Amino acid sequence: MALSYKARRRWSLVLLIVGLPLYIVVAVNVVDLFDRPPILVELLIFVVLGILWALPFKAVFKGVGRPDPDESADQ
Secondary structure, X not given: OOOOHHHHHHHHHHHHHHHHHHHHHHHHHHHHOOOOOOXXXXXXXXXXXXXXXXXXXXXXXXXXXXXXXXXXXXX
16 A cells, blocks of 8 residues: 555654654664774664664655645646
8 A cells, every 4th residue: 555645744754753763762772782882883883773764664755855746736
């Protein structure tokens, strides 16, 4: 089932406003469970976790920044 443009915009806002901060808290706590690694290793861990967070939601974020394709150009 494909989401409409408006539904994708709403879900992307929910994911960015609620989901991303929660994911950041979880990622920081997971890294904090271990001894603090060197700064470059820690940076690499956060970059990888950030990419892994976004991959499942790729379909939601795709095309959200563009104009609504369902909206008529005559209006």
